[in-house]
Amino acid sequence: MALMASTRREADTQSFPLFVYVLTPLLALGLQSFVPLFFSHFSILDLPLLVVIYFASTLRTPIAATIGGALIGLAQDALTHQPLGVFGIAKACIGYVAASLGVRIDTESPATRLVLTFLFVVLNDGIDWVLIRHLLAHPMPWGWLHELVRAAINTFIAIILFALLDRLKNRE
Amino acid sequence: MESFFSRYKNALVLIMVLLAQLLALAIQVRRPAAEGADRPSVSLLRYAVVSVVTPPERLIVGTGHWFSSLWFGYFDLIHVRRQNASLKQQVQRLQLEEAGLAQDAAQGQRLQHLLDFKEHYIYKTLPAQVIGTSGAEESQVIYIDKGSDNGLQQDMPVITADGIVGKVKDVFPHTSQVLLVTDPTSGVGVVLEATRTSGILKGRPFGQLQVVDISPDSRIKSGDPIVTSGGDQIFPRGLPVGTVDRVVPDPEHDPLVDVLVHPAAHLAGLDEVLVVTNVGDSLSPQEAKDIAASEAESEAEQKRASDILSERLPSRYDPNAPADTNPQNTTGPNGLPISPPPPPRPIHPDQFSPNAEPNAANMTPGHRWASVKYGTEDTTPRAHPPAAQPGSSTTSPTATAPAAQTSSAPAAKTAQPKTSAPIAPKAKTITGGSSAPGKVGSNGPSAPSHAPVKPRPAAPASTSQTAPPQGGHR
Numbered sequence: 001m002a003l004m005a006s007t008r009r010e011a012d013t014q015s016f017p018l019f020v021y022v023l024t025p026l027l028a029l030g031l032q033s034f035v036p037l038f039f040s041h042f043s044i045l046d047l048p049l050l051v052v053i054y055f056a057s058t059l060r061t062p063i064a065a066t067i068g069g070a071l072i073g074l075a076q077d078a079l080t081h082q083p084l085g086v087f088g089i090a091k092a093c094i095g096y097v098a099a100s101l102g103v104r105i106d107t108e109s110p111a112t113r114l115v116l117t118f119l120f121v122v123l124n125d126g127i128d129w130v131l132i133r134h135l136l137a138h139p140m141p142w143g144w145l146h147e148l149v150r151a152a153i154n155t156f157i158a159i160i161l162f163a164l165l166d167r168l169k170n171r172e
Numbered sequence: 173m174e175s176f177f178s179r180y181k182n183a184l185v186l187i188m189v190l191l192a193q194l195l196a197l198a199i200q201v202r203r204p205a206a207e208g209a210d211r212p213s214v215s216l217l218r219y220a221v222v223s224v225v226t227p228p229e230r231l232i233v234g235t236g237h238w239f240s241s242l243w244f245g246y247f248d249l250i251h252v253r254r255q256n257a258s259l260k261q262q263v264q265r266l267q268l269e270e271a272g273l274a275q276d277a278a279q280g281q282r283l284q285h286l287l288d289f290k291e292h293y294i295y296k297t298l299p300a301q302v303i304g305t306s307g308a309e310e311s312q313v314i315y316i317d318k319g320s321d322n323g324l325q326q327d328m329p330v331i332t333a334d335g336i337v338g339k340v341k342d343v344f345p346h347t348s349q350v351l352l353v354t355d356p357t358s359g360v361g362v363v364l365e366a367t368r369t370s371g372i373l374k375g376r377p378f379g380q381l382q383v384v385d386i387s388p389d390s391r392i393k394s395g396d397p398i399v400t401s402g403g404d405q406i407f408p409r410g411l412p413v414g415t416v417d418r419v420v421p422d423p424e425h426d427p428l429v430d431v432l433v434h435p436a437a438h439l440a441g442l443d444e445v446l447v448v449t450n451v452g453d454s455l456s457p458q459e460a461k462d463i464a465a466s467e468a469e470s471e472a473e474q475k476r477a478s479d480i481l482s483e484r485l486p487s488r489y490d491p492n493a494p495a496d497t498n499p500q501n502t503t504g505p506n507g508l509p510i511s512p513p514p515p516p517r518p519i520h521p522d523q524f525s526p527n528a529e530p531n532a533a534n535m536t537p538g539h540r541w542a543s544v545k546y547g548t549e550d551t552t553p554r555a556h557p558p559a560a561q562p563g564s565s566t567t568s569p570t571a572t573a574p575a576a577q578t579s580s581a582p583a584a585k586t587a588q589p590k591t592s593a594p595i596a597p598k599a600k601t602i603t604g605g606s607s608a609p610g611k612v613g614s615n616g617p618s619a620p621s622h623a624p625v626k627p628r629p630a631a632p633a634s635t636s637q638t639a640p641p642q643g644g645h646r
Contacts, residue, residue: 026224032307033315034229040379040440043309062182070189078221079304080311081341081351084214085197087308089190096186132310136201139356140310141377 014058015170024165025051025072033079044150046121048072050158052091053120054165056098057107069095083136090127094120110159117158121151210342219344222315226347229303230317237301267469270462294408296450297331298322302442303347312355312375314338314442319346327406329448335412335436336360336400337445348447353413354379354439361403362413364431366396370403373413373433379440381414381433385422388429392419398433408451412436 028047035042052072056065073091077084098120106112125147132140177184200214210218300316318324320343330337330350338358342349351358354375362373362383369392371383383398396416402409417432518525 029221029307030225030228033225033304034232036305036307037233037302037314037442043305043307063185066182066186066189070193074193074217075221075225076308078218079225079313080306080308081313081349081355081357082311083197083200084217085193085200089193089197092186092189092193096182100182128310131197135197139377146378 014060016168017170020165020168021055024055025068025075029072029075029079032076044153045157046124046154047157047161048076048087049091049094049121049124050117050154050161052095053098053117053158054162056095057102057113057116058165058169060099060102060107062096062099062103065095065099066092067095069093082132086128086131086136089131090124093127094124097123113159113162114155117155118151121154122147125150215342218342218349222344222347222349226304226315229315230347233301233303233317264469267462267465268473271469294448294451296448297446298324298449300330300348300445300447302445309378312352312358312379313341314350314352316348316350316445316447317346318447319344319348321345323449324348324447325449329407329411330445331407331411331448332437332442332445334438335414336407337437337439337442339406340447350445352379352439353435354381359404360407360413361401362398363401364392364396364398364416366393367391370401371431373398381435383431383433385425385428386431388419388427392416392431394418398431408448 025048028051032043032045032047052065052069055068056062059065069091070088073086073088074084076087076091080087098116101107101116107116129140129142132138133142200211298318300318302314303317304315306313316330324340324343326340326343328340330339336353338350338352338355340348341351352375353360353373356375356377358373358375360373361370363370364383364386367389369386369389371386374382374384376382394416398413398415400407400409400411400413414433414435417434419429419431422428422430521528
């Protein structure tokens with residue numbers, strides 16, 4: 001199967017310079033907060049989620065991906081007026097699943113990234129919707145069309161973003 | 173046991189992380205520190221993240237504004253002079269309009285004061301720059317560059333010149349989080365101006381606005397303005413909210429409808445906002461000063477208009493006439509009050525002439541003052557009445573008509589019941605009992621000096637007076 005990791009290199013963990021681990025999530029949070037001031041439709045993107053997916057599937061360590069996803073999600077929660085934990089729970093789950101799948105399948109392939117990112121975005125929005133709608137009891141409708149469009153746009157941006165982040169990997 | 177933890181450590185870490193966050197989420201939801209406020213630990217975490225994220229945003233926004241102000245303030249000054257003149261005219265026009273409304277506002281304030289109604293006026297606002305958003309579709313909040321160091325507090329209303337924006341949700345030292353009215357968790361008391369229907373403005377998903385759960389009313393039309401009602405105790409009354417977009421049925425409350433609202437403020441592209449930091453139950457000194465200035469301007473404008481009108485219209489007064497030496501003055505040059513001149517002496521005195529009646533001490537009981545004819549006193553003038561001597565007991569009982577001419581109007585009116593009213597054939601008749609001195613006096617010169625008096629059994633209901641005094645009235 002093409003999606004499965006066929007070589008040891010594909011299954012190896014990757015590493016990045018330390019500043020990439022720090023600055024990339026901060027930059028994603030900053031852009032996510034700042035750009036909608038000038039382009040309101042930008043909020044349909046979820047750059048922190050894309051960063052979580054990328055590092056989780058690239059590093060392939062579920063514990064780090066879980067904790068990292070939770071921290072990024074909590075930081076995103078802190079910028080909203082919602083109780084802390086909604087985005088944290090969702091992104092911790094996504095990080096865990098992405099890292100677990102990254103061990104088994106080839107996440108370097110653009111096709112794999114396309115499919116996985118699309119599914120992860122939908123899953124993330126589903127977890128958010130369950131938590132907001134049923135735990136916080138806030139009125140939040142679920143629109144399949146909107147969610148699919150949102151997932152498609154995020155996937156398109158993810159392809160570009162992942163290619164850029166690949167250039168920051170440590171060379172062997 | 174060791175192999176269990178090592179084998180499932182990934183899943184266990186995930187479960188622990190999820191449980192910890194679920195627990196924290198449940199605590200935040202079940203036990204909020206106060207209405208609308210976060211717990212201290214949550215606020216601390218928010219503050220930490222905001223302190224990291226917002227400084228670069230503030231730097232970028234500040235730098236951008238510095239460049240834009242440099243460009244627009246020093247280089248791009250085309251049309252500024254024309255725009256300035258236009259704005260001055262607009263200010264003058266608005267001042268006049270404000271003066272027209274000032275009286276109504278003052279009356280409204282008095283009535284509200286009588287009813288002990290506490291109106292909230294905007295006293296003081298603080299301009300703030302929008303530097304960021306939440307970045308999430310689920311949370312409609314923005315960040316501004318003013319915080320508790322600038323005097324901001326929770327629940328302060330945030331507005332623009334166009335309409336309301338939201339309220340301050342969280343306050344940090346240099347930054348504040350503003351919950352927009354488009355957020356589903358926000359609520360603002362509003363009134364539809366056309367129908368005076370009150371409702372609650374709430375946000376819809378994806379940044380839309382609606383007034384929820386109001387009774388169906390066919391008078392609600394698209395474009396009707398909506399303003400704040402002041403019932404939420406946050407926004408002052410009368411601030412513009414938006415206009416009616418359309419009315420849709422409420423799926424959850426069948427007979428009721430929701431009104432979708434087009435916001436007045438441009439919420440999708442906010443740049444600068446005003447935070448209302450102080451409200452009061454009366455007009456601010458600056459507002460009172462502005463209203464007084466515009467009232468004075470209005471009076472001056474009206475005076476100028478009346479002067480122009482008086483110059484253009486013909487006048488009944490001669491502007492070249494000498495000035496009135498005693499205009500509406502009741503005191504003379506010596507300081508004594510001016511008394512009216514005495515009435516002229518009658519040529520043919522009769523019983524109605526002043527001082528023609530004998531003193532009461534000289535009158536005899538049973539003796540008639542005038543001769544009796546057909547059971548009433550005959551006041552028909554004789555051909556040659558003897559000259560009456562005022563104050564004399566031998567005054568002739570015969571009467572002549574123009575008696576009333578010699579007395580002032582009140583005196584003539586007093587004498588009327590005693591003798592039936594003397595009617596001059598061509599005398600001007602004043603109905604309704606009016607005895608205005610000026611009007612009576614104006615009829616004097618045309619009255620005959622010897623008008624015949626017809627005997628009348630009773631005086632008519634309407635008072636008919638011949639006129640008038642020769643003097644005593646200006």
